[in-house]
Amino acid sequence: MTKNNNKSNRNKQMADDAAAVPSLRKDLLNAKLFMQQSSNDSGDSLYDHLSRVIAKVIDERPINVVDYFELFSERVRMEKFRMNELNDNNAYQEPQRLAIAKRLLPTLIEKSRQQQQQRLSYVNKNEMKSIKANDNSEESSDAAAADDEEKEDEKRSDVIYYEAPAVKDLCELQFYWNLLGIGFPREEIFLLSCAMRKLKMNASIASCRFWGKIFGRSNDYYIVECTLTVDALESRIDAIEKAINIMNLESPNEECAEISNASSEKTVLLAESSQIFTSSSHYDDDMDDNDGNIQEPHMSSYPTAWNFSMKIPETSNQTSIEIPAEEIGHGVNRNVYYVCNNLSDEIWIELPSATPHQINVARRIRNILTGNLDASISSYPSFPGTERNYLRAIIARISAGTHVAPENFYRVGRETLSESVEEFEGENEDEGNNDKPIKVNDSYIPLSIEKLLKLDYWQHIKPEILKQGRVSYFDGQILAKYHNSINDEDEDDGSMDDDEENSIPDVKHNDLFPEMPVPLFASCSGDRLTNDIISPWTIRLNDVLESPLVLLQSNIWPGAFSFVKERICDNIYIGFGHKYSSINYSPPALPQLPMEYPHSEDCEEVNDPTTTMMMMMEENENNEDADEVESLKMSENQ
Amino acid sequence: MNVEYFRENLELISNCGISLTDLEAALIENSLIIVQNDNKLRDIFFIGRINTSSDGSYYYIAFGYKNDILKDRKFFYSLNAYEWIMIPHVKSKLLTIALQARTLFTGDPMNIEMVCMYPTFVDNKEIKTPCPERIKRLKEEDKLACIVHMIMSESAIIPRGVLYRQVTRNITYNPCFKGLNNSEAEELINFQLFRYPLNNQNYNLTKHINYNYQTDFFDTIDDDVPKNNFTHSINDRNLCIIRSLNWPGMTFVHKLNTTHQCFAYFGNGKKSLDVFFTT
Numbered sequence: 033m034t035k036n037n038n039k040s041n042r043n044k045q046m047a048d049d050a051a052a053v054p055s056l057r058k059d060l061l062n063a064k065l066f067m068q069q070s071s072n073d074s075g076d077s078l079y080d081h082l083s084r085v086i087a088k089v090i091d092e093r094p095i096n097v098v099d100y101f102e103l104f105s106e107r108v109r110m111e112k113f114r115m116n117e118l119n120d121n122n123a124y125q126e127p128q129r130l131a132i133a134k135r136l137l138p139t140l141i142e143k144s145r146q147q148q149q150q151r152l153s154y155v156n157k158n159e160m161k162s163i164k165a166n167d168n169s170e171e172s173s174d175a176a177a178a179d180d181e182e183k184e185d186e187k188r189s190d191v192i193y194y195e196a197p198a199v200k201d202l203c204e205l206q207f208y209w210n211l212l213g214i215g216f217p218r219e220e221i222f223l224l225s226c227a228m229r230k231l232k233m234n235a236s237i238a239s240c241r242f243w244g245k246i247f248g249r250s251n252d253y254y255i256v257e258c259t260l261t262v263d264a265l266e267s268r269i270d271a272i273e274k275a276i277n278i279m280n281l282e283s284p285n286e287e288c289a290e291i292s293n294a295s296s297e298k299t300v301l302l303a304e305s306s307q308i309f310t311s312s313s314h315y316d317d318d319m320d321d322n323d324g325n326i327q328e329p330h331m332s333s334y335p336t337a338w339n340f341s342m343k344i345p346e347t348s349n350q351t352s353i354e355i356p357a358e359e360i361g362h363g364v365n366r367n368v369y370y371v372c373n374n375l376s377d378e379i380w381i382e383l384p385s386a387t388p389h390q391i392n393v394a395r396r397i398r399n400i401l402t403g404n405l406d407a408s409i410s411s412y413p414s415f416p417g418t419e420r421n422y423l424r425a426i427i428a429r430i431s432a433g434t435h436v437a438p439e440n441f442y443r444v445g446r447e448t449l450s451e452s453v454e455e456f457e458g459e460n461e462d463e464g465n466n467d468k469p470i471k472v473n474d475s476y477i478p479l480s481i482e483k484l485l486k487l488d489y490w491q492h493i494k495p496e497i498l499k500q501g502r503v504s505y506f507d508g509q510i511l512a513k514y515h516n517s518i519n520d521e522d523e524d525d526g527s528m529d530d531d532e533e534n535s536i537p538d539v540k541h542n543d544l545f546p547e548m549p550v551p552l553f554a555s556c557s558g559d560r561l562t563n564d565i566i567s568p569w570t571i572r573l574n575d576v577l578e579s580p581l582v583l584l585q586s587n588i589w590p591g592a593f594s595f596v597k598e599r600i601c602d603n604i605y606i607g608f609g610h611k612y613s614s615i616n617y618s619p620p621a622l623p624q625l626p627m628e629y630p631h632s633e634d635c636e637e638v639n640d641p642t643t644t645m646m647m648m649m650e651e652n653e654n655n656e657d658a659d660e661v662e663s664l665k666m667s668e669n670q
Numbered sequence: 671m672n673v674e675y676f677r678e679n680l681e682l683i684s685n686c687g688i689s690l691t692d693l694e695a696a697l698i699e700n701s702l703i704i705v706q707n708d709n710k711l712r713d714i715f716f717i718g719r720i721n722t723s724s725d726g727s728y729y730y731i732a733f734g735y736k737n738d739i740l741k742d743r744k745f746f747y748s749l750n751a752y753e754w755i756m757i758p759h760v761k762s763k764l765l766t767i768a769l770q771a772r773t774l775f776t777g778d779p780m781n782i783e784m785v786c787m788y789p790t791f792v793d794n795k796e797i798k799t800p801c802p803e804r805i806k807r808l809k810e811e812d813k814l815a816c817i818v819h820m821i822m823s824e825s826a827i828i829p830r831g832v833l834y835r836q837v838t839r840n841i842t843y844n845p846c847f848k849g850l851n852n853s854e855a856e857e858l859i860n861f862q863l864f865r866y867p868l869n870n871q872n873y874n875l876t877k878h879i880n881y882n883y884q885t886d887f888f889d890t891i892d893d894d895v896p897k898n899n900f901t902h903s904i905n906d907r908n909l910c911i912i913r914s915l916n917w918p919g920m921t922f923v924h925k926l927n928t929t930h931q932c933f934a935y936f937g938n939g940k941k942s943l944d945v946f947f948t949t
Contacts, residue, residue, distance in 0.1 A: 606687035
């Protein structure tokens with residue numbers, strides 16, 4: 033600025049020196065002086081700004097700068113101020129990714145070290161083998177033992193290289209997904225596989241598989257489906273049983289009491305429980321019953337006179353039989369799910385088990401996840417739990433609806449738990465039971481492409497979730513009794529669609545019978561939406577590779593895909609976790625207002641007495657009293 | 671996404687989980703360049719892909735412009751990713767009909783759908799009453815035009831400063847745009863809707879403290895109706911990802927501090943009105 037001032041002073045002098053007569057030189061000088069006036073606000077002058085703009089244009093040589101000269105000039109000004117700020121602080125600015133890089137690097141270094149160690153261990157093993165081979169002639173007895181060891185080693189290493197065909201490496205599967213135009217960029221897959229490897233180190237996890245990604249408002253969830261080891265399952269079941277025992281000791285179970293009373297109040301309970309099974313929320317019962325004809329018997333039974341000692345309508349006790357959740361390792365909770373918000377954090381959080389109530393409410397609401405597992409869910413009907421429960425319920429629904437594989441790809445396996453082996457064998461005859469573990473069928477022969485392009489050759493590999501919200505049907509004792517008296521005449525073998533909100537049937541008709549689930553491994557061609565005309569699956573073929581990939585896309589759950597390539601088959605879900613419906617979601621209507629107590633004819637409304645009437649009455653009473661007193665006196669006198 | 675930077679943009683869009691296969695990408699890139707040349711367009715953009723209910727086919731959508739990116743747009747669709755057909759003009763009376771159409775696209779542009787307007791529901795079950803004046807005919811090509819129009823006007827997003835209005839009132843790309851920085855990208859006010867503004871210009875300008883007449887006259891997404899109908903996140907790799915909840919499948923990705931930004935739609939062409947009940 034001082035330089036500028038000096039300059040302007042000199043110009044002034046020159047202007048003074050020049051003759052007082054108007055001349056071109058003087059006008060130019062005046063104009064220049066005007067332009068060099070510095071602004072009071074910014075301290076900058078137009079002269080400086082223009083010179084900077086021109087210098088920048090000549091430096092950078094932008095094309096057609098005249099078309100956007102205003103913006104260009106603005107940018108120059110902004111840059112000038114930014115430069116000033118930087119100069120003032122005179123500070124070095126950290127790169128924005130620094131924090132992430134610092135966090136990520138140690139795990140990456142660890143990984144590269146592991147790789148090196150692994151390589152070294154293989155190299156050493158080979159060397160050992162050759163040494164042993166040399167020593168073989170000297171110590172024959174030891175060599176035999178060593179040979180055995182070697183064989184075992186080989187077997188083990190075989191296991192590493194030739195895993196069961198279904199449990200493929202994430203990166204390999206994602207490679208196929210990418211060929212199909214689904215999936216994530218390679219950096220993300222790499223981070224994901226690192227994070228999953230970290231998860232696998234957890235001792236209680238037997239195997240894990242990338243399930244998919246669900247979007248949230250501010251964060252997304254990466255979801256991994258895990259099966260627990262037998263030990264972990266047993267210890268967890270024990271822990272749960274202990275907790276239940278403690279609960280029972282503290283408070284005697286209401287359910288049991290209700291069931292013992294059941295024989296007397298059979299019908300009442302049946303009606304109640306069936307309602308609970310469909311909706312598990314009470315106002316719906318009101319709605320269903322609200323046909324008008326139910327109110328009438330009540331009306332006739334009401335007292336004709338306003339006699340308080342007789343009957344006041346009692347509130348019926350609506351304690352409900354809560355359908356118990358399936359224990360971990362069974363049914364809906366067969367697998368355990370871990371979620372992660374941020375792959376560079378590598379923090380995996382286990383989701384809690386899903387309860388039937390949660391699944392049922394999740395079917396009736398629609399919520400967009402926030403990305404925070406502890407966020408509360410504001411919905412109507414209200415959801416029992418936080419976002420982690422809701423997420424778990426969605427995952428259960430999507431898995432049941434969209435996990436498919438070609439025919440015979442999987443077969444029924446044995447229960448992993450030692451206790452339940454007998455149980456399993458007993459249940460094997462029962463066709464209605466869907467709660468069986470599945471296993472990759474080793475004798476699966478890849479189907480031809482013509483067959484794979486037909487829905488008949490695809491089958492569901494996850495059991496259907498019943499309207500109860502369970503996989504295996506929960507029979508209350510009452511229901512069992514009732515069921516024995518009436519054979520299941522009309523099964524509702526309608527939609528395979530596992531959870532169609534609109535298909536909740538009439539309470540009275542259907543749910544007194546145990547639902548017959550669609551058997552496990554049912555063909556996909558039986559699927560249909562009850563309310564929509566669209567076909568639930570779309571099959572696509574991709575023949576980039578020599579053996580073509582067949583892609584099955586779900587229209588019921590947009591974002592769910594399955595693909596098969598010879599002996600490789602995988603399912604994935606990427607989306608918001610919303611089910612398709614041709615009409616947009618509408619929340620259930622509010623419950624009807626409760627009825628007032630009906631007034632009978634004898635009980636009429638009367639106006640309240642006014643003060644004058646009160647006065648009159650009081651006077652009358654006084655008179656009567658006076659009369660009475662007089663009459664008393666009279667009697668005394670007599 | 672601008673076809674000029676097709677591969678880079680595709681890489682960005684693959685963050686949303688669904689993108690194109692290699693064959694599709696190659697077909698689209700090359701055929702669109704030819705379309706651009708045939709129609710003498712300044713730029714051509716690939717918008718996205720709409721699923722159809724028939725097996726194996728999609729609608730691919732693209733648009734290009736000559737001078738003004740909002741006014742002289744030409745939309746194209748294709749069923750096989752290389753034969754592009756111009757999308758007919760939108761008739762405004764068809765918009766409400768298209769919004770109420772309940773079936774998915776069939777994959778046949780000449781298919782005529784009967785749309786029942788304002789159906790009545792009781793307990794989520796439609797009451798079917800024969801009411802001829804309520805039933806409208808809708809050709810699939812027109813439906814496509816309407817849906818594409820709505821997708822573009824309701825969910826397409828650009829960062830603030832990408833477009834600007836020239837002195838000649840033409841709206842084109844701003845060569846001065848250098849990308850949003852982290853602090854700017856955290857605020858929804860710095861993302862604009864890619865359409866002619868519906869709000870008052872002064873209202874839009876005064877949202878910004880340092881407003882600029884050339885770039886800030888667009889509607890921004892922070893006060894779009896309904897509120898909160900965009901998810902917004904910035905991830906580790908300095909990518910700002912915004913998804914539309916109105917049109918599930920519409921994703922916008924901007925790599926911060928660079929000029930790379932694009933949006934794409936991969937969905938089934940149905941508007942979701944659920945946002946009202948989910949917050």
